[in-house]
Amino acid sequence: MTTNQLVQQIKKKKSFLCIGLDVDLNKIPPYLLKEDDPIFAFNKAIIDATHHLCVAYKPNTAFYEAYGLKGWKALEKTINYLNEKHPEIFTIADAKRGDIGNTSTMYAKAFFEDLAFDSVTVAPYMGKDSVEPFLAFENKHTILLALTSNQGAFDFQTKTVDGKELYKQVLEISKSWENSKNLMYVVGATKAEFLADIRQIIPDSFLLVPGVGAQGGNLQDVCKYGMNDQIGLLVNSSRGIIYASQEDDFAEAAAMKAKVLQQQMEVELTN
């Protein structure tokens, strides 16, 4: 998917909501456990109920890998379902990968070709030659970790490197990499006050913003400091939406939570 197609979809749906499909079998409605594939059954119900309210889905691969082969199969079914039923929706494999050149190429193939995701999250620690193999794929997007939403972000990311915080070095240096137009960045909503500075460095890039809701981030602040003239934001909510109810009505309850966020986003887009 091109960035332009993503922007068009945001304008049409009046939403820049991304829903995180982080499925934990201990948190889904117990009656689903009788299904052949409870993870996919859960995802399908969530997607069917929310696809008109969001522009992206983001399965975190850890939750699938934790269930071994069954989990991997559920991930495959989920992305295939999305690509068949809702090809207009932007898909993110939240995998946080990063390895040396030839290995990164294998990861890129796994997520962009085998599973046909539109994008994948990647860690920057190993530098240019660990990220460029992902950037080589046309109309695929590499979402680089910059400033994450967790407390541990302050251990290294905000430390000063050659006069500038490490996450700013990541933003700055990555701009010079080949095909850097295919880069997006993860910036946590819990650190919205950093967004003004970030926009100085990367005015045009899309940002994937986790941490609104359960982790305490504020949507209005994110928009105030992070939105650009092409919107440039995908705001993610996972637990706050998908675990709104553990009863039969879980999908409707998720849609209601998604609707609340979509309406707040519509206000921000109108402003």
Added chain:
Amino acid sequence: MTTNQLVQQIKKKKSFLCIGLDVDLNKIPPYLLKEDDPIFAFNKAIIDATHHLCVAYKPNTAFYEAYGLKGWKALEKTINYLNEKHPEIFTIADAKRGDIGNTSTMYAKAFFEDLAFDSVTVAPYMGKDSVEPFLAFENKHTILLALTSNQGAFDFQTKTVDGKELYKQVLEISKSWENSKNLMYVVGATKAEFLADIRQIIPDSFLLVPGVGAQGGNLQDVCKYGMNDQIGLLVNSSRGIIYASQEDDFAEAAAMKAKVLQQQMEVELTN
């Protein structure tokens, strides 16, 4: 497996060789492609031919994920085969994971429980709360990326942070994390001259050293600067061993390459 058991195995086998099982279907003997599971067939033959010469195997998960469900199944069969036939061998899931707390716990379960690996490689960028969930597992080992063997290591890892290179900050700060005794570190052989400094910070930790052979690192330098009184080294070779031949004799050829490295290691252990 305890660190002490690993040290005993090294002394017994006179080897601290780790063999990287990075299986690429384009590089294995073509006749294996007729097998039901060519990846596992290749790994089994390599393991059968080399297990007496090495103390660890390290599948890089990217190579398995790239083949989707089939790849994941091959990884599962490989680790199960190792745990059943050679429980004395140290197993490393080279996955370079790292995510926020609850997600890291899912990854830890995937690799330590579901797949029953002894260790997993983890990226430090997201800090303490992304790594501690891995450290909570008794007699399991978390191998943190410190200074990697690729060129991109110079993009961020060697940059100066508060007066000290980032990779040294990673070593220093990670020592204070809970259960840090379960930490090992990745240090590339291509940067052997950095090992003396590294040993000042972490004199006792085990180091996983990739980059000997194909990537140009030198075993003698690694031992000179990196070995401690409990050896403290696992030196990895992947392509240099497993792709020694593409003919029927690939397993014997791999064993010959492994034997050369084991003999060099025996010399270093005797010195």
